[in-house]
Structure formats: structure tokens, C-alpha cells
Amino acid sequence: MSNVYYQEKFEDRHNGPSSTQVDEMLKFLGVDSLDELIEQTVPAQIRRPSLKLPKALSEVAYLEKIAQISDKNKVFKSFIGQGYYNVVLPGVIQRNVFENPGWYTQYTPYQAEIAQGRLQALLNFQTVVCDFTGLEIANASLLDEATAAAEGMFMLFSARKNKNANVFLVAPSIFPQTLDVLKTRAVPFGIELRMADVAEAELTEDVFAAFIQYPAANGTVADYKQVADAAHAKGITICVAADLMSLALLTPPGEWGADVVVGTTQRFGIPMGFGGPHAAYFATKDSYKRNIPGRIIGVTSDANGEYALRMALQTREQHIRRDKASSNICTAQALLAIMASFYAAYHGPQGIKNIATRINDLAKLTAKGVEAFGYTQLNETYFDTLRFKVGAEAAGIKSEALNNEMNFYYEDDIVGISIDESTTYEDVQTIVKIFAKIKGNAVADVDLADFVNNLDTSIPAELLRTSPYLTHPNFNSYHSEHEMLRYIKSLEAKDLSLCHSMIPLGSCTMKLNATTEMVPVTWARFGALHPFAPADQTSGYMQMINELNDWLSEITGFAKMSFQPNSGAQGEYAGLMVIRAYHESRGESHRNVCLIPASAHGTNPASASMAGLKVVVVKCDERGNIDVEDLRAKAVEHAANLNSLMVTYPSTHGVFEEPIIEICNIIHENGGQVYMDGANMNAQVGLTSPGFIGADVCHLNLHKTFCIPHGGGGPGMGPIGVAAHLVPFLPNHTVVDVSGEQGISAVSSAPFGSASILLISYAYIAMMGGEGLTNATRTAILNANYIKARLEGHYPVLYAGANGRCAHEMILDCRGFKNVGIEVADIAKRLMDYGFHAPTVSFPVAGTLMVEPTESESKVEVDRFCDALIAIRQEIAAVEAGQADSVENVLKHAPHTAAVVTSDDWNRPYSRATAAYPLPYLKDRKFWPSVGRVNDSQGDRTLICSCPSIEAYAEA
Numbered sequence: 031m032s033n034v035y036y037q038e039k040f041e042d043r044h045n046g047p048s049s050t051q052v053d054e055m056l057k058f059l060g061v062d063s064l065d066e067l068i069e070q071t072v073p074a075q076i077r078r079p080s081l082k083l084p085k086a087l088s089e090v091a092y093l094e095k096i097a098q099i100s101d102k103n104k105v106f107k108s109f110i111g112q113g114y115y116n117v118v119l120p121g122v123i124q125r126n127v128f129e130n131p132g133w134y135t136q137y138t139p140y141q142a143e144i145a146q147g148r149l150q151a152l153l154n155f156q157t158v159v160c161d162f163t164g165l166e167i168a169n170a171s172l173l174d175e176a177t178a179a180a181e182g183m184f185m186l187f188s189a190r191k192n193k194n195a196n197v198f199l200v201a202p203s204i205f206p207q208t209l210d211v212l213k214t215r216a217v218p219f220g221i222e223l224r225m226a227d228v229a230e231a232e233l234t235e236d237v238f239a240a241f242i243q244y245p246a247a248n249g250t251v252a253d254y255k256q257v258a259d260a261a262h263a264k265g266i267t268i269c270v271a272a273d274l275m276s277l278a279l280l281t282p283p284g285e286w287g288a289d290v291v292v293g294t295t296q297r298f299g300i301p302m303g304f305g306g307p308h309a310a311y312f313a314t315k316d317s318y319k320r321n322i323p324g325r326i327i328g329v330t331s332d333a334n335g336e337y338a339l340r341m342a343l344q345t346r347e348q349h350i351r352r353d354k355a356s357s358n359i360c361t362a363q364a365l366l367a368i369m370a371s372f373y374a375a376y377h378g379p380q381g382i383k384n385i386a387t388r389i390n391d392l393a394k395l396t397a398k399g400v401e402a403f404g405y406t407q408l409n410e411t412y413f414d415t416l417r418f419k420v421g422a423e424a425a426g427i428k429s430e431a432l433n434n435e436m437n438f439y440y441e442d443d444i445v446g447i448s449i450d451e452s453t454t455y456e457d458v459q460t461i462v463k464i465f466a467k468i469k470g471n472a473v474a475d476v477d478l479a480d481f482v483n484n485l486d487t488s489i490p491a492e493l494l495r496t497s498p499y500l501t502h503p504n505f506n507s508y509h510s511e512h513e514m515l516r517y518i519k520s521l522e523a524k525d526l527s528l529c530h531s532m533i534p535l536g537s538c539t540m541k542l543n544a545t546t547e548m549v550p551v552t553w554a555r556f557g558a559l560h561p562f563a564p565a566d567q568t569s570g571y572m573q574m575i576n577e578l579n580d581w582l583s584e585i586t587g588f589a590k591m592s593f594q595p596n597s598g599a600q601g602e603y604a605g606l607m608v609i610r611a612y613h614e615s616r617g618e619s620h621r622n623v624c625l626i627p628a629s630a631h632g633t634n635p636a637s638a639s640m641a642g643l644k645v646v647v648v649k650c651d652e653r654g655n656i657d658v659e660d661l662r663a664k665a666v667e668h669a670a671n672l673n674s675l676m677v678t679y680p681s682t683h684g685v686f687e688e689p690i691i692e693i694c695n696i697i698h699e700n701g702g703q704v705y706m707d708g709a710n711m712n713a714q715v716g717l718t719s720p721g722f723i724g725a726d727v728c729h730l731n732l733h734k735t736f737c738i739p740h741g742g743g744g745p746g747m748g749p750i751g752v753a754a755h756l757v758p759f760l761p762n763h764t765v766v767d768v769s770g771e772q773g774i775s776a777v778s779s780a781p782f783g784s785a786s787i788l789l790i791s792y793a794y795i796a797m798m799g800g801e802g803l804t805n806a807t808r809t810a811i812l813n814a815n816y817i818k819a820r821l822e823g824h825y826p827v828l829y830a831g832a833n834g835r836c837a838h839e840m841i842l843d844c845r846g847f848k849n850v851g852i853e854v855a856d857i858a859k860r861l862m863d864y865g866f867h868a869p870t871v872s873f874p875v876a877g878t879l880m881v882e883p884t885e886s887e888s889k890v891e892v893d894r895f896c897d898a899l900i901a902i903r904q905e906i907a908a909v910e911a912g913q914a915d916s917v918e919n920v921l922k923h924a925p926h927t928a929a930v931v932t933s934d935d936w937n938r939p940y941s942r943a944t945a946a947y948p949l950p951y952l953k954d955r956k957f958w959p960s961v962g963r964v965n966d967s968q969g970d971r972t973l974i975c976s977c978p979s980i981e982a983y984a985e986a
């Protein structure tokens with residue numbers, strides 16, 4: 031037969047094991063075929079018919095197809111503003127961070143010793159935020175400006191002194207999308223949004239805080255010092271949303287009295303991407319440090335007394351505090367925060383000041399030029415945004431702007447223009463020409479050059495920033511490209527990523543993030559689109575999003591998806607709010623009880639409480655399954671008020687629970703809705719589906735199951751799928767219509783969340799096809815069961831299904847080693863010496879490791895990992911047998927740095943080779959942890975959350 035029709039299959043690149051390896055693993059498991067293994071694993075009653083998806087495309091064919099789709103997007107120059115601006119992403123950051131798997135495939139830095147690079151970049155980010163806002167403490171990123179504002183509102187609400195106050199004053203000049211999200215988030219807590227400018231409003235007793243947009247959405251800047259003082263005198267706090275770039279020139283809100291400052295860091299080099307991803311920031315006063323949502327990076331030291339970083343305070347806060355957690359934020363936007371921090375380091379204080387000043391000067395020049403033709407510019411004060419009152423000429427200006435491939439902002443008889451980093455003198459000439467033409471003038475009538483040297487100030491003197499920023503050496507040392515490149519690479523080298531070895535994190539699904547899937551994300555035809563661009567310029571995006579909607583609906587068995595939630599936890603919240611709206615539409619708004627199994631991920635109870643629900647915990651039996659009788663009893667007991675069940679499937683214990691359909695029925699019979707947490711969807715795709723099982727809503731973590739890389743803790747996407755009866759309630763958006771009249775208000779800033787990374791999941795499905803996706807699921811289950819079989823004799827494996835099989839992950843019990851002083855953390859740290867990232871530690875069961883290999887790991891890699899864990903088990907056995915000391919051993923001292931192993935005063939009872947090269951493969955492939963074991967409690971006792979000066983650190 032001829033080979034002319036032969037085509038390489040992407041599936042064969044995505045799935046790790048070769049067919050020979052698959053056969054070897056099946057043999058090891060004692061089954062004849064993959065089908066037989068799947069039959070033993072997935073209960074027959076939930077098996078779905080095969081997926082109906084388009085035929086798989088090769089990588090080459092896919093890139094051709096997506097190039098054609100991208101051509102349907104029109105990249106007009108945006109002057110829309112409204113929180114999204116064109117940027118200039120420095121090439122050195124684009125190629126070496128954004129497009130570099132050494133940065134984008136990392137996991138959230140829970141294992142600090144092999145994550146010092148991104149921890150440093152995130153500490154730099156916090157420093158940038160503190161410096162620009164003038165506040166004392168900042169977190170390492172939130173999802174977007176609107177949700178950050180909502181977090182600010184909620185934090186100030188929780189911390190309010192007068193517990194009867196429930197009014198949040200909102201200045202009317204707020205970005206509409208931010209107001210939309212505030213509305214959504216205010217409802218469950220009974221917070222009243224009162225639209226009034228804090229400068230004019232009566233500060234009544236029922237007000238707990240006030241919100242100010244700075245500069246205002248209409249572009250003006252005003253001095254709020256006295257207003258803030260007056261509010262504080264009445265116990266009212268101030269939350270400000272500020273444009274970070276403007277703060278290079280404006281007095282930072284922290285200096286005039288803001289208690290919380292939030293915003294986006296998009297302007298620091300992050301492409302608009304039709305809405306995201308971008309990192310939001312959150313800064314506040316030191317006194318609120320224990321209430322801050324999200325992650326905070328802090329300085330501490332390691333076992334050798336050296337400088338080391340780690341996540342501070344509320345690490346995994348939701349897992350501990352559950353429904354009392356201060357927020358449900360888990361995945362944030364780490365990669366984008368890292369990029370913004372490098373942008374700040376690359377430009378430094380003077381560079382950023384130059385950029386901000388140029389923006390302001392070009393805005394002033396635009397104002398002068400346009401005014402010269404008889405237009406009135408309404409903003410007396412401004413940073414970058416102008417408003418021209420144009421009356422009936424608006425339509426003409428709009429059409430002339432479109433002729434010049436420019437988008438302005440239009441509101442009634444006003445044309446708004448926001449200048450940004452990418453704007454040039456030539457752009458200003460074009461803008462002036464557009465306005466001139468409508469007045470019937472040629473631009474030659476006015477010479478812009480005449481204005482250049484006599485631009486008046488547009489920022490009032492009392493608002494001019496005087497305080498310095500970015501004074502730390504990290505922002506003053508890397509301004510040449512070589513220095514920057516090497517700084518980026520030096521940090522990257524400290525971090526273990528998927529470039530080095532498998533990251534077997536249970537529940538997190540760290541699978542292949544294929545290069546071809548990533549390529550289009552940084553194309554300008556996807557990157558340079560404003561989320562509020564006119565619809566006829568975005569049809570490429572809409573085609574991609576609509577097809578992805580159809581495919582994910584088929585995969586989940588649901589009627590429709592909403593792409594607004596930009597993380598799994600946001601999906602949970604959105605889904606619960608949709609359920610709430612559904613109950614309300616039936617006159618059952620009193621339903622407020624949410625059942626959640628004890629094994630649930632911490633975001634579940636945290637989201638439920640944000641949605642105003644009362645959490646009732648359902649027991650799990652000794653085999654790890656939901657206790658169906660307990661569930662029934664609680665559903666019946668709360669039937670009158672039952673809102674929903676949140677259930678993860680397969681369970682977080684890694685098992686396909688047989689009675690899942692019965693569980694759904696019990697909830698429905700008692701008037702509730704079933705929310706499925708789709709984090710474990712990787713075990714379902716093609717074999718079963720949430721819709722088929724009987725769930726009503728499910729979020730997908732596209733950054734787990736559908737190949738969006740983890741980015742060191744984000745970006746992610748958490749779209750929700752819903753059954754037909756819930757479709758009318760899917761989130762809408764105030765600027766761009768994306769749902770019906772009954773739709774709930776927005777849950778994110780942008781109508782399609784972090785739209786540009788949807789391309790990654792789109793590519794994955796397009797190149798895998800239905801059969802390929804199903805094979806991926808089958809392979810993930812095979813890999814997991816193979817690991818289980820290899821490790822069972824060494825570590826007890828908790829929980830399994832009826833036939834002794836696990837789903838796509840399993841839990842290794844390490845609690846038995848405690849009696850010889852070995853903790854699960856010691857195993858996690860020792861794995862670093864073997865070149866591996868630890869599995870998930872202590873979730874969902876304390877003292878255990880949850881292992882998930884995914885389908886993308888070959889048998890060779892999986893065997894290497896098993897060999898490492900078995901070798902570690904032997905090291906534990908040596909302690910158990912008394913051959914190794916219970917304190918002075920390789921586990922307790924792990925991880926070992928190169929400095930420790932090569933030090934002249936080695937005095938350990940084990941050899942250097944045992945410390946660093948315990949298995950032969952390491953000779954070839956050694957990854958050195960850059961610091962020794964970090965000291966957690968020291969870091970929390972003295973919290974240092976921005977770059978310490980070198981002297982300060984030396985003294986500490």
C-alpha cells in the first residue's frame with residue numbers, strides 16, 4: 031500500500047506511552063486490553079455514547095485553519111480605553127517568558143525550594159504594586175480588575191466596625207464592567223451599592239466604605255485627600271481602583287488615604303487578548319494583612335540560613351477555613367504577574383516615567399490638535415483619556431475613524447480617546463485629521479509641531495507624584511537586553527517545570543501543553559483585540575468561541591457554556607449564582623442550603639459561602655465514598671431549603687463512585703440542583719459526562735483537562751456548562767451582550783473571560799478529535815492504575831473502585847511513617863533530590879500524597895517516578911530499621927543544594943552521593959534545588975512581602 035495518505039496524528043504526540051508501552055502496562059496490570067481496564071474502572075451505567083466531534087486535524091492543518099480564522103479578526107488601533115490598552119510587550123519578555131515552557135508550565139509555588147525563581151518574580155510584582163499604589167502590602171495577583179474590586183469591597187465589608195452598615199458608595203464614574211461585577215457580588219451579602227460621588231454624598235451611618243475610580247472612567251483626575259479624611263473620621267473606608275501606569279505621575283492613593291487599591295497590571299506589557307488574561311493587583315494597609323484575598327509571597331530563610339521565599343500566611347487558606355475563608359481565589363494570573371514584574375524591571379523607574387509622560391504628552395497634544403478645529407474637550411484634568419463633545423458629528427467621526435482603522439469610545443454625543451504606550455505622533459496626526467475632516471478642514475491648517483513645546487499641564491499640581499518608586503536594585507539593574515535575558519534565565523533555572531520532569535499533582539492535571547496549541551496565542555490578530563471592539567472586527571474570535579462552545583457542550587453533555595469565569599473557583603461561583611437565579615425565577619429564592627462532601631476541594635465551600643449559601647457537610651464512608659444514606663438524610667432534612675449539592679466526579683479520592691446517578695436523583699427529588707466540580711474531567715472525557723450523569727451545572731478547568739498551561743498559578747479558564755433549564759440564567763455582561771434578559775450580571779471584567787487562551791483548548795480538541803480525546807482519558811486511567819500497581823507494595827493506596835481500580839489519580843498513605851518521625855513533607859522534599867515535584871500533599875486527606883500522572887507521561891517517565899518513590903520508601907525503611915538516624919537522615923535534610931553537597935564541612939552520617947545522586951538516572955539529569963528547606967513559621971512571624979533592601983536583609 032502506498033504511503034501517500036499517511037498523516038501524523040497529534041494524538042500520538044500528546045499521549046505519552048507508545049503502543050508497546052501500553053501493552054507492557056496492561057500486562058503488568060493483568061488485563062488483556064485497555065477496554066477491559068476501562069470496564070473495570072468506569073461503572074457501566076454511566077458510560078456514554080462516543081463523542082461527535084470534527085475529525086482530528088494534524089498540527090500543520092490546524093495552524094492553517096487557525097490562521098484563516100485569525101484573518102477574520104480586524105486589528106484596528108484601539109483608543110477605547112475603559113481599562114484595556116495597547117501595550118508594547120518587550121520581545122525579551124515575550125519570547126523568554128510568555129512563549130517559554132520553562133515559565134508557563136510551572137505549577138503554583140507550593141514547593142518553595144524548587145520555585146525560587148517565580149517566587150522572586152512575584153515578590154518583585156508585589157514590590158511594584160506597593161511602590162506604585164503607596165500602600166504597605168500587596169498580594170501576588172487576582173483575576174481581573176472587576177473581581178479585584180469585588181474582593182476589596184468584601185474585605186472592607188467583613189472588616190467593618192459598624193456591623194449594621196451595609197452600603198458601599200460607588201462613584202458613578204466607574205468602569206461599567208466593574209460595576210456589573212460589584213452588583214453580582216454584592217447581592218448574596220445584602221450589600222447595597224449606592225451610586226454617589228463620595229465627595230458629594232452624605233456620609234450616613236449605614237455606609238461602610240466608598241469606591242473611587244482613579245483616574246475616573248471618564249478620564250478626569252481629582253484630589254480625594256479631604257474626602258478620604260472625612261470618610262475616615264466617620265469610620266468609612268476607601269477602596270480605589272487605580273490605573274497603575276497613571277500612578278507614575280499621579281499621587282498614589284495610598285498617600286491620600288486609600289485603604290485598599292486594586293486594578294489591573296495589563297498596561298505593564300500584557301496584550302489585551304480580547305479580554306485577557308491579565309493580572310489584577312490588590313494592595314492594602316498592613317493592618318489588613320490577615321484578611322487579604324489570594325496569595326502573598328514572603329521572605330524567610332532556608333535550613334542553611336540563606337535568603338529564601340515562600341507563599342506566606344494563607345497558603346491553601348480555603349482548605350483550612352473552608353466556608354469561613356476570606357475568598358475563593360485559587361488559580362490567579364501568576365504568569366501575567368510575572369511578566370508585568372519583568373516589564374517593570376526592564377524599564378525601571380525612569381523608563382516607566384518616560385512611558386507615562388509620553389502618554390500624557392500625546393494626550394495633551396491630541397487635545398490641542400482637535401480643539402484647534404473648534405471641538406470642546408471636556409476633561410480639565412486627565413492622564414490619558416480625553417472626551418470631546420461632538421454633538422451630531424459623532425456618526426461622521428465614527429465612520430471616518432473606522433476608515434482609518436481606529437476605534438474610539440462613543441457615548442451619546444461624546445467621543446472618548448485614550449492614549450497608550452503604543453500611540454505615536456503619527457497616530458495623533460491621524461486622529462486630528464479625522465476630526466478636522468468632519469469640520470471640512472484639511473489638517474494642513476494646523477501644524478501640530480507648533481503645540482509640542484507649549485503643552486499645558488493636565489494634572490493639578492497637588493496631584494503630581496513626588497515620592498520615588500522602584501528604587502530596589504531589581505528594578506535598576508536589567509535595562510539592557512542581555513542583562514534582562516540573563517536575569518530571566520537565572521530565575522527560570524531555579525524552578526522545576528514540565529521541561530524537567532512529570533509533575534504528578536493530583537487534582538491539578540499537569541498534562542502536556544503542546545507548542546502548537548500555544549503558537550497562535552501571541553499572534554497580534556488574537557492578542558491586539560480590545561474586548562469591547564465592534565462585533566464586525568471580532569468574527570474570528572466569535573467563530574472560535576462558538577465552535578469551542580459546541581465542542582465542550584458535546585463533551586460535557588450540556589446545552590450551553592459560559593466562557594466568562596476565568597478560573598475554576600470563579601466557575602463554581604458563577605454556577606451557584608446561576609442556580610440561585612433559577613430558584614428565584616420559580617419563586618424559591620429561600621433555598622439556601624448547599625450540601626458539600628467532606629472531601630471537597632476548599633474552593634467549594636468558599637464559593638458556596640460567597641454565593642450566600644449555608645454549607646452542610648456530607649460524610650464520606652471509610653472507603654472514601656460519599657455516604658449515600660447521610661446524603662439522603664441531609665437532603666430530606668433540608669428539602670424545604672435545599673439549594674444544591676457540590677460534587678466532584680470522579681471523587682477527589684480518585685474513584686468513580688457507583689451510585690452517582692442515585693446521588694443526583696436524591697438531590698433533584700428534594701428540590702436541589704447538582705453542581706459538578708469538573709476538576710476531574712480528565713477521567714470523564716469521552717467515557718461519561720456530567721450531563722449524562724445527571725448534573726445541572728459543571729465548571730471545566732481548561733487549565734487542567736484542556737491543556738492551558740498552569741503558568742505557575744494561572745492563567746486559567748473556568749467556563750461553566752449548564753443543562754437547558756439553566757441556559758437563560760448564564761452570566762451576561764453590561765457592555766457586550768452575551769446572554770439573555772434573565773442572565774445574571776457579570777462575574778468577570780471581560781465578556782469571555784481570558785478569551786485569548788481559549789485558543790489553547792480549541793487547538794487541543796481540534797487536533798485530538800473525539801477518538802483522540804477518549805484515548806487520552808483511557809491512557810490517563812491506564813497510567814494511574816499502572817502507578818498504583820507499581821507502588822501498592824510500598825505505600826498503602828487509599829480507596830479504589832469496586833474492582834480495585836482507581837480513576838485517573840490515587841492517594842498514597844504516608845501517615846504510617848510518622849511513628850519514626852517521617853512526615854509526608856519529608857517525602858515531598860526528598861523527591862526534589864530525585865528531580866521530581868511532589869504530588870499533591872495532604873489533599874484531600876492529611877498526611878497523604880495524591881498522584882495524577884495524566885496521559886501525557888510515557889512509561890519511561892512514569893517508571894522513573896515510581897523508582898524514585900520506591901527508593902525513598904527504602905530510605906524510610908532504613909530509619910524504621912534503625913540503620914539511619916531518626917533526625918540526621920537524607921529525608922529530614924532534604925532537599926540538598928549544590929552548595930551543601932559540595933561544602934568543605936560535610937559531616938552527615940550519609941554520603942554526598944546518597945544525598946544528591948541516589949539513583950543512576952540522576953547522573954544524566956540532575957536538577958538542583960536552589961535553596962534548602964524553607965522555614966515556614968519564621969516567614970509568618972516577621973512578614974516581609976516586598977523586596978527587602980540588601981542591608982535590611984543582612985541585618986535581619
Ligand SMILES: *Cc1c(COP(=O)(O)O)cnc(C)c1O
Nearest residue numbers: 360361537597598599631633709
Ligand atoms: C483546581 C481545583 C479547583 C479550583 O480551580 P481553580 O481554577 O484553581 O480556581 C476546584 N476544585 C478542584 C477539585 C480542583 O482540583
